[in-house]
Amino acid sequence: MADLTSNRPTRTLADGNEIPLLALGVWQVPDGPECENAVRWALEAGYRHIDTAQAYGNEASVGRALRDSGVAPEDVFLTTKFNPGLRDPEAEVQRSLERLGVEAVDLYIVHWPQGGPTWAWDGMQRAHERGYARSIGVSNFNVSEIDAVRKVADVAPVVNQVQFSPFEFRRELWEACESRGIALEAYSPLGTGRHLRDRRVADVAERLGRTPAQVLIRWALQRNLIVLPKSTHRDRIEQNAQVFDFELSPGDMETLDGLDGTGGTDRALERSWW
Template sequence: MTVGAVTADGRARVLADGNQLPMLGLGVWQVPNGPVCVNAVRWALELGYRHIDTAQAYGNEESVGRALRDSGVPREDVFITTKFYPGHRDPVAEAEQSLRRLGVDQVDLYLIHWPQRGPTWAWPGMERARERGLTRSIGVSNFSAADLDKVATAGTVVPAVNQVQFSPFEDRRALLAACERLNVAVEAYSPLGTGRHLSDATVRRVAQRAGRTPAHVLLRWCLQHGIPVIPKSTHRERIAENAQIFDFTLSGADMAELDALDRTRGTDRALERGWW
């Protein structure tokens, strides 16, 4: 498969290192460690999800690992992402702790969660984590085009992924173009705007025209731009709903109408303002 291409079945994106990132995953940001997280992950795996996205900062890696074990789905069939918390010093040591909490020997993708203290200082440690087999792929999250250029220049491996907030309302076209130039896959977190975007009149109109739900429309818009999505939910029916995005296509007119909702002016930044 060509780097950057979506697989023939439309369910994975081929990364620059040859690994395949599922186009749909479950995000567990703000899901507390314990039964709520275990149930959400277990339901997702039962419903056919094969990517779970967590982070050291979320504090719920243990629950993700427990749900994976309880699910009975073979480890090699599930793509697991976690993220290095950049308030700590050593990506390798923190990856080892993540593996213990998750109960696995390796994660599939390890990201720098945000560019605290600058974009490049943690990257050598991320490369070491990959060299030691703690992760199959490495990448970043919340990095701007300028941040990515610095990492690509300083490192020996270019990030495979840049996970950022992306949706019709956050259509960071210049950042997407910069990532494509470097063969970095953009992955969308909060593609539903933590629920805010579901009530937008344009989204609802397109959904009605397509005979789908607003969530379907927002997620499908990302997929048709080649962007994997990790919507978060702790409700089984919503987790099931969010998975029904591979059996329809939005028209060119629908896509253009959604493209026009962008509020970022096509920025090359990952965030309108940093939180660090």
């Protein structure tokens, strides 16, 4: 388990690499100044994990912000994702590295299992073997898809990034990942803003003197999840980082657990978009 009293807690992945539990996600952030500012503000606020993707179209902005931040590149954990609408993970990560302006990413993920769960894994392993990615993983994979990859893998995936929050508490998927040595990463932990308006979350937040976003992020951290809140507002980016100086009680955790609408599924999504 991570030490959540630290202001930059990490988790040790199955391959031995350390990953910060709190990340800034930049999904749906346009390439250009808006993305650059969000990344810069996050780094100023103490984030040391940035999560982007080829499909987001903003890797170049992330790279510019990293270079302009004054933070040493080796101090920032950088994730990008292979777009499975393309052909070759190894070739595409090299293009990502050019856009990002780095020699390697810390984590490279198959963004979704388009075309089946296993076809891209050989290219992911080549990217890892050649030093372009220090760790490799998957995203939006169900348990059966994870097991299919593990069956053919020489290097097993160490993360599965999925939509996850108290409202999407995919308990069977989470437990299956943990039992296989795969860390679960929670994207859209705030429900792209929807979950912040829930009265039950607000009640917990008001009682603790916290924001609803802080409560939802803290819920994920207390489950030893890597959590990726996205914002382009400086004040919210800063608030979302202020989650290591309070604790949700067992009763609070139970209340939030009860918000799940997935039935504790082992599936990563209720419906596929590809």
